Amino acid sequence: MSPTHHRLRKGATAMAAAALVAAPLALAQVPAAAAEPRVANPYSGATQYVNPYWSDSVEAAATRAGGDLAAKMQAISGEPTAVWMDRISAIEGNADGPGLRFHLDEALAQKDAGVPIVFNLVIYDLPGRDCYALASNGELPATDAGLVRYKNEYIDPIVDILDDPKYDSLRIAATIEPDSLPNLITNISTPDCQQSAPYYRAGVKYALDELYTVGNVYSYIDAAHAGWLGWPSNSGPAAKLFADVVRSTNAGFASVTGFVTNTANSTPLAEPFLEDIQIGGTPIRSSSFYEWNADFDETDWTAHLYDLLVAEGFPASIGMLIDTSRNGWGGDARPTAVSTSTNHNTYVDESRVDKRIHRGAWCNPAGAGIGERPQATPAGYPESHLHAFVWVKPPGESDGASTDIPNDQGKRFDRMCDPTFVSPKLANQLTGALGGAPLAGQWFDAQFEMLVENAYPVIDGGGTTPGDVTAPTAPTGLTAGTPTATSVALSWTASTDAVGVTGYTVYRNGVQVGTSTSTSFTATGLNPSTTYSFTVTARDAAGNVSAASAARSVTTAAGQTDQPPSTPTGLTAGTTTASTVPLSWNASTDDVGVAGYVVFRNGSQVGTPTGTSFTDTGLTAGTAYSYTVRAKDTAGNLSAASAAVSATTTTVVVPPPGSCTVAYTANSWGSGFTGTIKVTNTSTSTVNGWSLAFTFPSGQTITNSWSGQFTQTGANVTVTGLSWNANLAPGGSAEVGFNASHSGTNGVPAVFTLNGQACTVA
Numbered sequence: 001m002s003p004t005h006h007r008l009r010k011g012a013t014a015m016a017a018a019a020l021v022a023a024p025l026a027l028a029q030v031p032a033a034a035a036e037p038r039v040a041n042p043y044s045g046a047t048q049y050v051n052p053y054w055s056d057s058v059e060a061a062a063t064r065a066g067g068d069l070a071a072k073m074q075a076i077s078g079e080p081t082a083v084w085m086d087r088i089s090a091i092e093g094n095a096d097g098p099g100l101r102f103h104l105d106e107a108l109a110q111k112d113a114g115v116p117i118v119f120n121l122v123i124y125d126l127p128g129r130d131c132y133a134l135a136s137n138g139e140l141p142a143t144d145a146g147l148v149r150y151k152n153e154y155i156d157p158i159v160d161i162l163d164d165p166k167y168d169s170l171r172i173a174a175t176i177e178p179d180s181l182p183n184l185i186t187n188i189s190t191p192d193c194q195q196s197a198p199y200y201r202a203g204v205k206y207a208l209d210e211l212y213t214v215g216n217v218y219s220y221i222d223a224a225h226a227g228w229l230g231w232p233s234n235s236g237p238a239a240k241l242f243a244d245v246v247r248s249t250n251a252g253f254a255s256v257t258g259f260v261t262n263t264a265n266s267t268p269l270a271e272p273f274l275e276d277i278q279i280g281g282t283p284i285r286s287s288s289f290y291e292w293n294a295d296f297d298e299t300d301w302t303a304h305l306y307d308l309l310v311a312e313g314f315p316a317s318i319g320m321l322i323d324t325s326r327n328g329w330g331g332d333a334r335p336t337a338v339s340t341s342t343n344h345n346t347y348v349d350e351s352r353v354d355k356r357i358h359r360g361a362w363c364n365p366a367g368a369g370i371g372e373r374p375q376a377t378p379a380g381y382p383e384s385h386l387h388a389f390v391w392v393k394p395p396g397e398s399d400g401a402s403t404d405i406p407n408d409q410g411k412r413f414d415r416m417c418d419p420t421f422v423s424p425k426l427a428n429q430l431t432g433a434l435g436g437a438p439l440a441g442q443w444f445d446a447q448f449e450m451l452v453e454n455a456y457p458v459i460d461g462g463g464t465t466p467g468d469v470t471a472p473t474a475p476t477g478l479t480a481g482t483p484t485a486t487s488v489a490l491s492w493t494a495s496t497d498a499v500g501v502t503g504y505t506v507y508r509n510g511v512q513v514g515t516s517t518s519t520s521f522t523a524t525g526l527n528p529s530t531t532y533s534f535t536v537t538a539r540d541a542a543g544n545v546s547a548a549s550a551a552r553s554v555t556t557a558a559g560q561t562d563q564p565p566s567t568p569t570g571l572t573a574g575t576t577t578a579s580t581v582p583l584s585w586n587a588s589t590d591d592v593g594v595a596g597y598v599v600f601r602n603g604s605q606v607g608t609p610t611g612t613s614f615t616d617t618g619l620t621a622g623t624a625y626s627y628t629v630r631a632k633d634t635a636g637n638l639s640a641a642s643a644a645v646s647a648t649t650t651t652v653v654v655p656p657p658g659s660c661t662v663a664y665t666a667n668s669w670g671s672g673f674t675g676t677i678k679v680t681n682t683s684t685s686t687v688n689g690w691s692l693a694f695t696f697p698s699g700q701t702i703t704n705s706w707s708g709q710f711t712q713t714g715a716n717v718t719v720t721g722l723s724w725n726a727n728l729a730p731g732g733s734a735e736v737g738f739n740a741s742h743s744g745t746n747g748v749p750a751v752f753t754l755n756g757q758a759c760t761v762a
Helices: 003-015 052-065 067-075 100-110 144-162 191-212 232-247 298-311 344-351 445-453
Strands: 083-085 117-123 171-176 217-222 258-261 319-323 386-390 476-480 488-493 501-508 511-516 520-523 531-540 552-555 581-584 594-601 604-607 613-616 624-633 645-648 660-669 672-681 691-695 701-706 709-713 716-720 733-741 752-754
Touching: 052 067, 052 445, 067 445, 083 100, 100 117, 100 144, 144 191, 171 191, 191 217, 191 232, 191 733, 232 298, 232 581, 232 613, 232 701, 258 298, 298 319, 476 531, 476 552, 488 531, 501 520, 511 520, 520 531, 581 624, 581 645, 594 613, 604 613, 660 752, 672 752, 701 709
Parallel strands: 083 117, 117 171, 171 217, 217 258, 258 319, 319 386
Antiparallel strands: 476 488, 488 520, 501 511, 501 531, 531 552, 581 613, 594 604, 594 624, 624 645, 660 672, 672 733, 691 716, 691 752, 701 733, 709 716
């Protein structure tokens, strides 16, 4: 980077110390020149930084463990893990480890000439951090003062260090604020999350803005995991929220390289024995474990999320990271075949590799294991658009204390970490957490031993020069049964190996479509009258992969193109707002293939989704609507209409006079400015479907906005909440923002009305 760039960066940091200052667009739209041009995937062709402090902890744990377990621990001591900046003192170093410059200098020392190296960094200190999980609460309060400290004492010093020209040759991949924005989707009804919401959005925006000015930083926003946001009622609003926040940044979508999922969680990468089918006439996604969430694993979720994000305007070049540090689920409890039960709950429980009692059990879950080793551009999941598997959460670091431990880090005792607690959040079951756990982020010997023992793929105790370096023999005798129009059963002769074959991978036209621990596999989802080429590889316990089998060509049977799809069933309306109704239903079947669905409101077509969910928008508050759905196949045939479902939008609540407050700020540059409006419901009743109106006194014109739907007619402006912030609980707030232009005078609106009632202007 040029010295000129660094002087601009320091100046920009000083200017941004106030609440939400917008930099001049001419300077903000282009990142600084870097030692190398920005690349689409920073992990491609690069090594990753190995944290010597974590490696030392692993070696110490190996010394305490001894025997075969020690050898396995030592075998992974050289794996790359992320460096967490979990509080202000971590920047310079504290009792938990050395500071940021130490790690960056170590990364430079590890870098091979001519080979890029990725430094994995976690930005994690938002005001009101982790508003729903007490164990990882942070040091900064969800207040204006907390936001100022976050900017001045946390983000700015980190960015100043990263901006040092000596680190220009590093590729810095920043995970942005785990668990923050997802909490605004699912937990916004809790007072702590309502208090934190505007600071999460403002803080993430500021972090993205400032990190983008350092040309070699690649930001990945945390996107929870399949068991959190996979439901249609969560995933769609989450993608919209992500888009709203990113659009509010100075560089827009360019400020984000992608998203990272499964951070510090144990949702499996893939469920090899489960696909979304029906057992005994019941969809397995309706089981008590999946609760109608069709995203069974992280490859499902990343593929689903990618499509939603692109639909919201993100470029197709965005990529996904998956944290595989604790989602292996190996060991004796791992299933080896699909269940034969005809009960959908039993079928799921016997087939799933995720052995948690509930997908919401997040704290030090018993039975988890280390997953795939960090690697760039992992193959086999093209729909997920994966940049890398990474270890964001270093294995062996606790999720939270299992008992109350006083501390000065702001971390509170969360009963979800207590193995004796029967949690209402887990269907009144025990948490399944390990006992004896220290504070979040501190070393936990028992957890690390468990993760190593249960690793999948299995960890070879031979280290970097394992005793087993011989791959299994290639599978032979690949044969196909009689194909249907959409499926074919495959079988082959078992491979042999010096140690033992642990499984097989099946490829269709060169792309991985499934795995099997037996010598058979049924490929589904095929098209009629189509020829496919299948191959199979074998894998042993050390991770060695055989050569591919001889290819087997299969042509599916012809389908009947003159039959309509089956009628959609299970049409259900979710939680409505004053203007929206979310709908979901069971997938239809068809002899050729279901191409999509047509949604009807009161008999009129309102949508044509390709999936089994749809949100109807622009509705009238307090109004009943009737919905039906029809399926459409690739030949254009329509099914019969589903059974109708009725849904009523919520009634707009008009608050009593004086029961709301509005804080309005405007930060100007030249003839433009950024406006921020925070509206607070000070009444004792929830305001459903809020609408805020005001008038510009000086002819200002809004050019773009975020976190609300803005409509401007002349000087009059109306802003309404989006699906995720449409309701204001008592004491709750919503913060919206916009960029606008003015002609020299930028007067402040004098009157704001909430659903027709005047608010107090703070």
